[in-house]
Amino acid sequence: MHVAHLSLTDFRSYPTLELPLDPGVTALIGPNGQGKTNLVEAVGYLATLGSHRVAHDGPLVRQGAERAVLRASVLRERRSTLIELELTPGKANRARVNRAPVPRPREILGLLRTVLFAPEDLALVKGDPAERRRYLDELLVTRTPRMAGVRADYDRVLKQRTALLRSAGAAMRGGGGDLRTLDVWDAHLAEVGAELLGARLDLVTALDPLVRRSYRELSRDPGPAPVAMGYRSSLGEQVELTSDRHVLAAALQAAMAQRRREELERGLCLVGPHRDDVLLRLGEFPAKGYASHGESWSLALSLRLAAFELLSTESGGDQPVLVLDDVFAELDTSRRARLADLVAKAEQVLVTAAVPEDVPEALDGARVDVCAGEVRRVR
Amino acid sequence: MYEGVVQDLIDELGRLPGVGPKGAQRIAFHLLAADPADVRRLVAAITEVKERVHFCRVCGNVAQDEECRICRDPRRDVTVLCVVEEPKDVVAIERTREFRGRYHVLGGAISPIEGVGPDDLRVRELMTRLADGVVTELILATDPNLEGEATATYLARLVKPMGLTVTRLASGLPVGGDLEYADEVTLGRAFEGRRLIDV
Ligand SMILES: Nc1ncnc2c1ncn2[C@@H]1O[C@H](COP(=O)(O)OP(=O)(O)OP(=O)(O)O)[C@@H](O)[C@H]1O
Ligand SMILES: [Mg+2]
Ligand SMILES: [Zn+2]
Numbered sequence: 219m220h221v222a223h224l225s226l227t228d229f230r231s232y233p234t235l236e237l238p239l240d241p242g243v244t245a246l247i248g249p250n251g252q253g254k255t256n257l258v259e260a261v262g263y264l265a266t267l268g269s270h271r272v273a274h275d276g277p278l279v280r281q282g283a284e285r286a287v288l289r290a291s292v293l294r295e296r297r298s299t300l301i302e303l304e305l306t307p308g309k310a311n312r313a314r315v316n317r318a319p320v321p322r323p324r325e326i327l328g329l330l331r332t333v334l335f336a337p338e339d340l341a342l343v344k345g346d347p348a349e350r351r352r353y354l355d356e357l358l359v360t361r362t363p364r365m366a367g368v369r370a371d372y373d374r375v376l377k378q379r380t381a382l383l384r385s386a387g388a389a390m391r392g393g394g395g396d397l398r399t400l401d402v403w404d405a406h407l408a409e410v411g412a413e414l415l416g417a418r419l420d421l422v423t424a425l426d427p428l429v430r431r432s433y434r435e436l437s438r439d440p441g442p443a444p445v446a447m448g449y450r451s452s453l454g455e456q457v458e459l460t461s462d463r464h465v466l467a468a469a470l471q472a473a474m475a476q477r478r479r480e481e482l483e484r485g486l487c488l489v490g491p492h493r494d495d496v497l498l499r500l501g502e503f504p505a506k507g508y509a510s511h512g513e514s515w516s517l518a519l520s521l522r523l524a525a526f527e528l529l530s531t532e533s534g535g536d537q538p539v540l541v542l543d544d545v546f547a548e549l550d551t552s553r554r555a556r557l558a559d560l561v562a563k564a565e566q567v568l569v570t571a572a573v574p575e576d577v578p579e580a581l582d583g584a585r586v587d588v589c590a591g592e593v594r595r596v597r
Numbered sequence: 598m599y600e601g602v603v604q605d606l607i608d609e610l611g612r613l614p615g616v617g618p619k620g621a622q623r624i625a626f627h628l629l630a631a632d633p634a635d636v637r638r639l640v641a642a643i644t645e646v647k648e649r650v651h652f653c654r655v656c657g658n659v660a661q662d663e664e665c666r667i668c669r670d671p672r673r674d675v676t677v678l679c680v681v682e683e684p685k686d687v688v689a690i691e692r693t694r695e696f697r698g699r700y701h702v703l704g705g706a707i708s709p710i711e712g713v714g715p716d717d718l719r720v721r722e723l724m725t726r727l728a729d730g731v732v733t734e735l736i737l738a739t740d741p742n743l744e745g746e747a748t749a750t751y752l753a754r755l756v757k758p759m760g761l762t763v764t765r766l767a768s769g770l771p772v773g774g775d776l777e778y779a780d781e782v783t784l785g786r787a788f789e790g791r792r793l794i795d796v
Contacts, residue, residue: 374743382709399707399714402751406743 219294219331219536220566221261228283229305230256231591238595241293243567243583247574252588254570258334258541261568264290264301265332265539266356267311267323267366275307292330294536301326327363331538333526335545339518343505347495354418354496357425357525361532365417372410376487379403384485404474411490412467415451418491419461422449428524429517436523436556437516443501445517452493515549519557526564540567547576554578603629655726657702657719659684667691667699674698679736680723680752681776682706682745689777690738693785698736701726706744707751715751723752727759734762736791740776741766753796764791 226235231253246254259269259278269278279286285306292299302314303323313323320326341349358365382403426447433445451459453469460466473489474481481488498505498517505517530537540561546554546569558578561567571577574585585597599607603625611621628636652658653665660666667673667687677698681687687700703718726732737752739745753763767790776784 371743378709378743378747381712385709385712399709399747399751402707402747402754403709405750406747 219292219539221290221330221539222293222298223289223291224257224261225289226257226260227287228280229260229286229288230278230280232256233280233591235591235593237586237593239566239568240584241566243562243569243581245574245577245581245583245585246568246570246588246593247572247577247585248588249572253591254588255336255543257588257593258543258568258570260288261290261330261539261541262332262334264288264303264326265330266360267303267327268356270334270336270338270543275305275311278305279307290330299329301329324363324366327359327366331360331529331533332541333522333529333538334541334543335519335522336543337545337548339522339545340514340548342518342521343498343509343514350496350498351492351494353521353525354421355414357528358417358421360525360529360538361421362417365414368410368413368417372407372414372491375403375407375410376490376492379407380485380487383481383487387482387485390482400478404471407474407487407490408467408470411470412463415466415470415491415494416461416463418494419449419459422447422496423461424528425521425524428527429520432520432523432527432560433516435560436519436553437513438552438556443513445505445520446497446499448497448499450495450497452489452491512550512553516553519545519553523560526561537565540564542567542569544570544572546571546578555580652702656700657684657704657722658687658700672697675731676733677736678726678732678734679738681738682740682748683777686738686740686776689779689784690788693781693788695785695788696736698734703739703748706739706748708744718748720752720755724755727756727761732761734764736788737763737765737794738776738788742775745776749794750796753794757796763794765794766791 220241221239224235224237224239226232229235235257237257246257248254255271259271263269263278272278285304288303288305290301292301300314300316302317303326304312306312311323313320313326315326315329342353355365355369359369379400382400386397386400429447430445449459453459453473470489477488487493500509500513500517503509505514509517526538526540542561546557549557555578558580562580567581567583569577569581584595587594587596606628607618607621607625610616610624611618613621616624628639649661650659651661651663653660653668654663655668656665658665658667660668662669674697677696678701679690679696679698680701680703681690682703682705684702687702690696690700701719701723703720703723705713705718707713707715707718727735735752735756737749739748749765753765756763766784766787779787
């Protein structure tokens with residue numbers, strides 16, 4: 219698939235923007251702070267309903283404006299879909315597909331699929347577990363949009379159960395305490411948590427060989443250490459991780475029963491996929507804390523490349539839009555060239571760079587100059 | 598901030614569900630500019646509902662008397678009891694004309710975030726109603742969202758020892774939504790296709 223047209227109103231630095239796009243490579247070139255990332259961020263938001271830079275919608279709306287509107291027409295197998303999204307911080311966002319309002323924004327998930335590479339990706343290797351969980355969950359939702367509902371339910375169960383642990387814990391310390399409803403929330407957390415956990419485990423199983431291959435292709439250093447991807451669950455080592463939802467639900471429930479005291483004392487949910495991590499290994503060592511800067515970069519890029527491979531293969535060759543935000547400037551010459559070769563044949567690639575020299579030759583294509591919120595097609 | 602009574606009015610309005618600070622301000626200034634007769638009619642309507650409308654002492658639905666119209670109706674089936682969160686859900690279900698039993702209105706759903714537990718709902722009243730064994734089927738028609746599901750599970754477990762038939766509305770209702778927003782046909786079908794709940 220590819221984006222044939224992007225238009226923005228009051229998104230970030232753009233009062234209005236109309237940008238026609240072609241398949242193939244488009245380089246967005248301009249000095250720092252001119253609005254290149256803002257453009258690709260908009261494309262990413264339409265695909266994932268989230269930004270790769272901020273957790274809340276506030277900064278996405280142009281200073282002084284009340285709402286932002288994002289529109290993309292997406293071409294997939296010669297069929298065009300118009301996706302529109304209105305962001306109003308503090309209120310419910312609204313979406314339309316081919317001009318018809320949909321009950322909620324979630325319905326647009328899956329219509330546009332992107333894989334976005336950004337300088338922030340280094341945190342996938344070096345950052346907290348939350349970064350890696352977000353990588354998995356975002357990919358889960360792109361892969362199966364229904365998972366957006368599971369994610370939302372899980373977050374909600376977690377909030378409710380945490381609130382109950384707090385109040386029941388406090389009441390217990392005061393001598394009273396009412397644990398009648400905790401069992402019910404345990405059951406719900408186990409059920410929704412098992413669904414999320416199972417989906418993540420399936421995803422890691424599918425990704426692992428792709429990450430290994432991408433890493434090999436990216437870093438042809440003399441004898442690169444083999445990488446591996448695994449999953450560490452809050453259930454601990456003793457539980458065999460299958461993706462059977464019933465087995466997982468039972469294991470989660472048992473773990474909650476076992477740790478109930480501690481959970482009540484601390485007022486925290488200590489069991490469940492929100493406590494999990496993705497394990498990345500480089501040779502004998504965990505990547506985090508051991509991998510060199512260059513190795514960490516290769517691994518982060520491999521995670522994104524693997525996501526691209528997986529999504530492409532599973533949708534019968536319909537490739538997601540590839541977005542490379544400022545990544546080439548971060549890489550040494552050989553990694554740069556290899557990454558460029560690996561992505562050059564994708565249906566659509568959007569690259570941002572401060573200067574044209576930062577775009578590898580293999581990614582020759584259209585060029586759009588971005589300057590002070592104005593865009594101009596120069597090639 | 599506005600002067601004394603104007604700000605008081607804005608604060609009071611802002612407490613109403615669905616009214617934010619901006620909306621409260623808009624309504625307040627609308628009232629200030631309105632014809633005094635219109636405002637008196639509004640005040641009278643509010644006072645009257647508070648004085649004349651009660652909650653039915655049997656089911657918790659809104660009623661003009663001690664008992665609501667449905668609880669007084671001898672043609673309703675006393676063996677089937679449908680548990681809902683709010684009086685507006687009774688209205689929604691009545692519209693489908695699928696249900697001929699009686700209701701029990703809980704007054705909300707279990708939600709620890711909002712500090713609502715079983716004791717804040719009409720759960721004890723429900724247990725009292727079920728004690729005489731007249732009711733043989735309990736339909737749990739709480740909202741198809743997380744809090745509604747949790748409330749249904751809780752109640753199902755609570756009444757399990759009583760040996761009643763406990764059912765839940767069939768899926769097909771828009772998940773995550775409110776019962777009252779389901780259209781009549783969908784809600785009617787959900788009623789017909791209700792399934793045994795197993796806890
Ligand atoms: N909500 C907003 N309202 C107005 N301007 C904004 C808003 N959010 C960001 N900006 C402006 O957008 C600019 C940043 O744009 P962007 O991140 O796209 O830059 P860039 O072209 O990618 O730069 P770099 O090459 O440094 O990555 C900043 O100057 C910032 O002040
Ligand atoms: Mg940038
Ligand atoms: Zn009644």
